[in-house]
Amino acid sequence: MSQTPSQSGSSKGALRHEWVLLMVVALEWLYFNSVGPRFGTLENSFDILRHSVEIGLLALVMTPIIISGGIDLSLGSLLGLCAVVFGKLWRDGGFSPAAAATCTLALGAVAGGLNASLITWLRLPPLIVTLGTYSLFRGLAEAITHGADTFTNFPDAFLALGQERFLGVPTQAHLFILVAGVMWLLLHRTTLGRTVRAIGFSPEGARHAGLPVGRRLASVYVLAGLIAALAAIIYTARLGQARADAGTGYELFAITAVVLGGTSIFGGIGTLHGTLLGIAAIAILNNGLVHARLPREAAGVLTGALLLLALSGTVIPQLWNARRARRRRHPAPASPSSPP
Amino acid sequence: MSAPLLQLRQLTKSFGGARALRGVDFELHAGEVHALLGENGAGKSTLIKIVTGAHQPDSGSIALDGHRVGTLDPATAHALGIACIYQQPALFPALSVMENIALRLEPVSPGRRVDWRQRRDRAAALLQRLGANIQPDATVSTLSMPAQQLVEIACALGAGARILLMDEPTASLTQSEQLRLFAVIRELRRNGVGIIYISHRLEEIFSLADRVTVLRDGQSVGTHATSAIDEPALIRLMVGRELTQIYPPAGSVPGRVILAARELGHAASGVHHVSFEVRAGEVLGLAGMVGAGRTELARILFGLTPADAGEILLEGKRAAIRSPREAVAEGIGYVPEDRRRHGVILEMPVAENMTMAIHPRIFPGGWLRFGRERALALDYIRALDVKCAGPEAVGSSLSGGNQQKVSLARWLVTKPRVLILDEPTQGVDVAAKGEIHRLVRRLTQEGMAVVLISSDLTEVIGMCDRIGVMRGGTLVSILPGRTDAHAVMAAALGQGPMAGGSA
Structure with a gap:
């Protein structure tokens, strides 16, 4: 068949995006390392890690949601709610930090379940529901x-979760590594990931194949709520305080990381390792600007520019290829149309 | 008589390799209702689209009032006074009647002041001419289907239409609404409008049309005055050709009943009181005109639109099928009509498409097993001779016929008890068509029960052991296989012994 060459193009294109991103991350590292003397230290690397875990967790669970063709704008707010519920249970409810954390995780899952049921039962658009x-x-x-x-005034044993090291690393x-591993397996090695991808490409097609569309969609939103609660607990431990404005705007950073990582906002396409690279690119940029004595305000501008650049960097070669292919096809004499 | 209002000469049109029109002549006079009749796929829609300017003919000529028209695009057609009323009114539901009429008739220019009084008066005048009791201020979404149709006709009249094409205008009308519409059509005819009227309902054609042209396989097989022809003759013209023996012979003897429907219905999709049985090793055909409810019935059986009346029995046991998942679990497979939207996920590889309906079985515990999946896909690629670069090739890289084979393979791997095929050979090349037919035979020999929905009469007659004919959302008769095409067509059109009193 004549279509053979074109079909490998899509997977190669996706792969190329991750290589581009890896290069961006490496370049960022090299640049900031050369201008900021303290940037390359182990201590600073841990700092970057600590600061990116909460947004990173949200990005990890946002990835399957966006691949399914949906979105979850509520995760940052949920992080805030979970943080204050955790604080309230511990300070006013007399719960131990462990018991409060357990209840908070349950709350996160229930909140995710609320999103999930509105989206799957009432068939409301995810954008509206989570707005x-x-x-x-x-x-x-x-x-x-x-x-x-x-x-405030959480016990030291709890604060260790956000501020100390265990086995040499924060x-x-x-x-984070545990969640990332589990999410990678779910997305790339299980029928859940396969189904979510199918739904992202074509919800009706997935339904016609007898796939459990509603149940799978629900599970990614519940999972997102659960992990947002985990992020809330880590956030509280890192800062030593829980306030109602915790995690404001985090959902947008998470979405940026996911899209930067090569996930298509139209659904179907995306990888978890891409998201990890996306998180790294943003985290290193934000940290590096401080070390390079550049104004912090530049972070927003540069993150935006990075996102647009990386996306066009992936799309432009595709457009280029398509144009070349068209040109190759065009000069040939208009052959009598053959059966499709 | 003066030059005909519209004259088409030797029109041809091909889509890819399929020849939709092969030299059609057609004439329409002012003040005439000219019916266009033909099987599904005979070329009626192509003809309409050429007259409205949506398609350009490959060759042939179009003349209005004896003057040849060079190219006919939608804007020229509109300017020349050609208007088309479709089955589903294409109005803006959130706007008022007069706004909808204004949108069609007023030139678009920014900053133009809107003369609301003139808009209202014009709408009122046009509706008056049709004798329609519709308020110009009414919001279109509050109007009934026939009222919306009248608004469409008002738009056409306002644009000075002299040629009106009506495509199955009565499909969703009640009997009294039909009569009112017919009165409007007769009034238009008296005013000198030429009307091309497309309908499957023969009695309408005889009561309304002056002449009728029958299309078959993209050719006109005759134009007759309705006063000079009768229904059996029309059906003969539509069916025409004799069956050639290209279909593999039936080898299996039907066994026990696998699938039975009892008084099955789903109100929202218009299907009601459907009862039938399919036996192991049997192919039950479902024939009928477009809109008769065949795909809708398949969607009920497959749980896409679960039944709200009657019951489905599988090998004698009542099966509650509320979703495709439950249908799959019960051993029902459905190869849908729209393979690009529903049959395969075009962006996904062949292998993933093929295993999509058997995840629990091939991937125990939910863990993907790529080796197993690949091996299974290779087996079916070989067995069905799917032409593709390999199991990893994405669906969109395959031709239509090969996509259809992937869609079929997805259900064959489930080893279903019942396989429903909805137009499985539509848009498929001849070679793949023959392969699909032989495959269906082989499956029935292995004891599968097959329901075959097809608009291709020769296919239904050639492949099926029995033929269920649907009309108006229900199964009106079940004919033996290898039957006479005229009998199937007559039942589908509501003629012959099954006609009853319905309009």
């Missing part, structure tokens, strides 16, 4: 703290 819960969760967090209350890094 609603985005306000709802943040509003609840503010109601619990009356907008002013801050939970404690929360272990959790």
Whole structure:
């Protein structure tokens, strides 16, 4: 068949994007290392890690959601709600940190379940549903703290989760690596990932194949809620305080990392390792600017520019190829149309 | 008589390799209702699209009032007074009647002041001419289907249409609404409008049309005054050709009943009181015109639109099928009509498409097993002779016929008890068509029960042991296989012994 060459193009294109991104990350590292004397130290690397874990966790669970063709704008607000609920349970409810954490994780899953049921049962668009819960969760967090209350003075054993090391690396890094590993397996080695991808390409096609569309969609939103709660606990431990505005805007950073990592906002296409690279690119940029004595405000500009550059860097070669292919096909004499 | 209002000469049109029109002549006079009749795929829609300017003919000429028209595009057609009323009104539902009419008739220019009084008066005048009791201020979405149709006709009249094409205008109308529409059509005819009227309903054609042209396989097989021809003769013209023996002979003797439907229905899709049985090793055909409810019935059986009346029995046991997943679990496979949207996921590899319906079985515990998947895909690529670069080739890189084979393979790997095939050979080249037919035979010999939906009468007659004919959302008769094409067509059109009193 004549179509043979074109079909390998798509997978190669996706691969190329990750290589481009890896190069971006390497270049960032080399540049900041050359201008900031303290940038390359182990201590600073751990700093980068600590600061990127919470957004990173959100990006990890955002990846399957975006691959399914959906989006979750509520994760940052949910992080805030979970943080204050955790603080409230510990300080006013007399829960131990472990018990409070367990309840917080359950709350996260339930909140994710709320998104999931609105999206799968009522068939409301994810953008609208999570825009609603985005306000709802943040509003609840503010109601619990009356907008002013801050939970502090957590025991040292709990703060160790966010501030100490375990086996030589920041404690929360272990959790992040664990979640990243599990998410990678789910997305690339299980029928859940396969189904989510099929739904992202064609929800109706997936339904016609007898795939459990609703159940699989629900599970990625519940998982996202659960991990947002985990991120809230780590956030609280890192800063030593829980406030209603915790995690404001995190959902957008997470989405940026996912899209930068090569996941298509239209669904179907994307990898977890791409997202990891996306997180790294953003985290290193933000940290490096401080070391390079550049204004922090530059972070936003540069993150945006990076996203647009990386995306066009992937799309432009594809357009180029398509144009070349068209030109190759065009000069040939208009052959009588053959059966499709 | 003066020059005909519209004259088509030797029109031809091909899509890819398929010849939709092969030299069609057609004439329409002012003040005439000219019916166009033909099987599904005979070329009616292509003809309409050429007259409305949506398609350009490959060769042939179009003349209006005896003057030849060079190229006919939608804008020229509109300017020349050609308008088309489709089955589904194409109005803006959120806007009012007069706004919809204004949108069609007023030139678009920014900053133009809107003369609301003039808009309302014009809408009222046009609706008056049709004798329609519709308020110009009414929002279109609040109007009934026939009322919306009248608004469409009002738009056409307002644009000064002299040639009106109507494609199955009565498909969704009740009997009294039909009568009102017919009155409007007769009034238009009296005013000198030429109307091309397309319908499958023969009684409408006889009561309304002056002449009728029958299309078959892209050719006109005759134009007759309705007063000079009768229904059996029309059906003979539509069916025409004799069956050639290209179909593999039936080798299997039907066994026990596998699938049975009892008074099955789903109100929203218009299917009601469908009862039938399919036996092991049997092919049950489902024939009928477009809109008769065949695909809708398949969607009920497959749980896409679960039944809200009646029951489905599988080998005698009642099966509650509320979703495709449950249908798959019950051993039902469905190869859908729209293979590009539903049959395969074009962006995904052949192997992944083939295993999509058997995830629990081939991937125990939910873990993907790439080796197993690849081996299975290679087996089916070989067995069905799917032409592709390999199991990793994405669906969109395959030709239509090979995509269809992948769609079939997805269900064959489930080893279903019942396989529903919806137009499996439509848009498929001749070689793949023959392969699919032989495959269906082999499956029935292995004891599968097959339901074959097809608009290709020769296929239905050649392949099926029994033929269920659907009309108006229900199964009106079940004919023996190898039957006479005229009988199938007559039942599908509502003629002959099954006609009953319905309009």
